[in-house]
Amino acid sequence: MQVTAWWSPRLWGAHLLALACVAAAVALGLWQYDAWEAHRAAERIDLTHAEPEPLTDVLGPDEPFPTKHVGRPVVVDGTWLPEGTVLVSGREEDGEDGSWVVTPLTVGGPDDAAVPVVRGWVPGEDPADAPPPPTGTASLVGWLQPGEGTGAADEDPTDAVLPQVRIADLVQLVDVDLYGGYVVVDPDATADAGGRNAGTSHLAPATLDQLPPAGTFTAWRNIAYAIEWWLFAAFALFLWWRFVRDALGRPGTAEQEVADPPVGSAS
Structure with a gap:
């Protein structure tokens, strides 16, 4: 399968959808990570x-x-x-x-x-x-x-x-x-x-x-949510790759059909 086929206009919708899902998941993961860092920073500062x-x-x-x-x-x-x-x-x-x-x-x-x-x-x-x-x-x-x-x-x-x-x-x-x-x-x-x-x-x-003692759980919950969002981004990339691969066909399929014509065809 040629690399240029991946950028066929009929696949642009899949590319854009995958890009939007990955970008949103990464951004939400970073947001939860920032919340986790904020909790850790607050625990290090004694304002009492x-x-x-x-x-x-x-x-x-x-x-x-x-x-x-x-x-x-x-x-x-x-x-x-x-x-x-x-x-x-x-x-x-x-x-x-x-x-x-x-x-x-x-x-x-x-x-x-x-x-x-x-x-x-x-x-x-x-x-x-x-x-x-x-x-x-x-x-x-x-x-x-x-x-x-x-x-x-x-x-x-x-x-x-x-x-x-x-x-x-x-x-x-x-x-x-x-x-x-x-x-x-x-x-x-x-x-x-x-x-x-x-x-x-x-x-x-x-x-x-x-x-x-509830603060520690709250902070770790934020980092757990961040990891979940990043795993979702990776899963979205996997689904995009599978969809594009299936849409274009497996590598070597076209060559195999030429080398092995259907049974009963004229030689």
Whole structure:
């Protein structure tokens, strides 16, 4: 089969389709690879001791969570939404099982979007063991974290106990939008910054050490998706090669037909 036959006009459609599929798959693979690199870069940077910044300068209410700001101290001013208070179970402290106490805090006015705030830690997972949620306005400093997606199932959706700080679950409890992340109150920084009504009274401090180990899986999932897209690109190239080869016929077919004429033909 002559090389020039591969560029026959009747095969241009196959060439263009293969080029589009391969280009799209390679681009999507690179996108997932970049996301994996971003997760790795974020894990190498410890922002927990950085100077606090206003939350609105770091994250907007309709913006995806910025990976580069994981753990950054932020300042939040707003109004508590006590009706959205829940406990998040599975938070261990010194070998004792416990829960985070989470209450949304609007960022700005009472009708503005809110950010879930981890006010502190209590032993067990009984909402009756948590102090009453705060009301009114507040000013606090805490560490910014992305919403969790550990895949843990909520065994009882009717109670006020959740297995993870999942934004999609919390938004159903309030009448305002929620930010795409949450804040873990730092009581010491809040006091030093002159914060008020941080809602940490009668609660043990929540710490970042109590976070579930879910970040590594998320990062490896990105690189797995990248490899899948690149394998798809290779498969698309294989299908293109097979189609063009079959369309043009196997090498030597025409010569074999001339050398071996059909049975019964005149010699």
